[in-house]
Amino acid sequence: MQTGRVIESTGSWYKVDTGNEIINSRLPGKFRLNEKEVTNPITVGDIVDFVINDDGSGNIRNIHERDNYITRQATHGKRGEHILVSNLDQAFVVQSIRKPKLNEGFINRFLVTCEAYEVPAGIIINKMDLAKESDLEFVEEMQHIYSSLGYPVITCSIEDKNSIEELKTNLTDKVSAFIGPSGVGKTSILNAIDPEYDYKVGGISSFSNKGKHTTTFARLIPLSIGGYLADTPGIREFGLVNIEDWELSLYFPEMIKPREECKFNTCTHVHEPNCGVIQAFEAGEIDANRYHAYINMLESLKN
Ligand SMILES: Nc1nc2c(ncn2[C@@H]2O[C@H](COP(=O)(O)OP(=O)(O)OP(=O)(O)O)[C@@H](O)[C@H]2O)c(=O)[nH]1
Numbered sequence: 233m234q235t236g237r238v239i240e241s242t243g244s245w246y247k248v249d250t251g252n253e254i255i256n257s258r259l260p261g262k263f264r265l266n267e268k269e270v271t272n273p274i275t276v277g278d279i280v281d282f283v284i285n286d287d288g289s290g291n292i293r294n295i296h297e298r299d300n301y302i303t304r305q306a307t308h309g310k311r312g313e314h315i316l317v318s319n320l321d322q323a324f325v326v327q328s329i330r331k332p333k334l335n336e337g338f339i340n341r342f343l344v345t346c347e348a349y350e351v352p353a354g355i356i357i358n359k360m361d362l363a364k365e366s367d368l369e370f371v372e373e374m375q376h377i378y379s380s381l382g383y384p385v386i387t388c389s390i391e392d393k394n395s396i397e398e399l400k401t402n403l404t405d406k407v408s409a410f411i412g413p414s415g416v417g418k419t420s421i422l423n424a425i426d427p428e429y430d431y432k433v434g435g436i437s438s439f440s441n442k443g444k445h446t447t448t449f450a451r452l453i454p455l456s457i458g459g460y461l462a463d464t465p466g467i468r469e470f471g472l473v474n475i476e477d478w479e480l481s482l483y484f485p486e487m488i489k490p491r492e493e494c495k496f497n498t499c500t501h502v503h504e505p506n507c508g509v510i511q512a513f514e515a516g517e518i519d520a521n522r523y524h525a526y527i528n529m530l531e532s533l534k535n
């Protein structure tokens with residue numbers, strides 16, 4: 233039996249990287265899942281044990297328990313959740329400042345998911361070459377708010393070599409993931425980091441300013457600087473899964489301390505009396521945008 237890391241998954245075949253070679257592998261037979269309902273039993277990032285067949289392909293026999301993972305709601309009316317990538321040192325939500333316009337709601341839902349699954353998270357704002365004067369102020373404000381919460385905010389542009397070099401120092405020797413909407417430049421940044429890869433990048437629709445879903449499956453790419461980077465397909469919306477309303481504030485770092493002062497331990501910090509979070513918000517200790525992001529998410533959990 234050999235062990236390796238799944239670096240690509242097309243549904244029926246999995247590319248498994250042993251560190252020395254890459255083995256095309258299958259998952260034979262029905263694989264019993266004793267976990268909760270997921271649409272993909274094996275995901276990019278998984279560590280698997282496999283045996284080699286006579287033709288050189290592999291048969292996966294066992295999946296190691298995941299250290300962590302990121303899921304999103306399954307699409308196309310499927311039930312359950314879809315694991316995007318597992319066993320991460322860190323995950324970055326990638327947004328562009330323009331084309332498409334930065335979506336702070338997406339960022340906040342992503343950060344909550346990372347907190348819930350215990351994945352260290354950061355924010356990358358790309359296409360800074362397109363930034364206008366007012367955008368720069370906005371980005372500075374974001375850097376101030378999010379970095380104080382423990383989420384680094386990295387700005388870059390594939391046109392700016394220095395910014396790519398700085399980004400590289402954050403990725404060296406780590407297993408990282410890029411997650412974000414289509415067209416923000418996830419694959420372009422990867423190509424800028426390791427130019428020999430030359431992965432396919434797409435355009436932006438001039439009509440909607442949205443991307444064209446160029447990357448169609450997740451893959452984990454070994455980096456020349458050490459470590460791996462997961463490039464994932466663009467996601468339109470990042471929905472929350474499996475979070476109870478009273479639980480949500482546990483995933484807002486700035487609410488952890490204030491919520492200890494709440495009278496009720498199932499307090500949702502909206503209208504309840506003697507609420508520590510509302511008090512902290514009113515005292516200006518919790519950023520108003522973040523509190524409103526919390527309220528929006530709370531509403532969305534009811535549907
Ligand atoms: N101006 C500018 N354009 C960029 C930058 N980075 C990427 N682009 C362009 O944005 C478009 C989309 O880039 P992709 O790398 O395909 O975006 P993606 O996030 O991988 O998109 P999906 O694979 O569809 O999820 C391409 O036309 C890129 O050339 C940047 O820093 N500045």
Ligand SMILES: [Mg+2]
Pocket residue numbers: 418419420432433446447463464465466
């Ligand atoms: Mg892409």
Ligand SMILES: [Zn+2]
Pocket residue numbers: 491494495499500501502504506507508509510
């Ligand atoms: Zn409260």
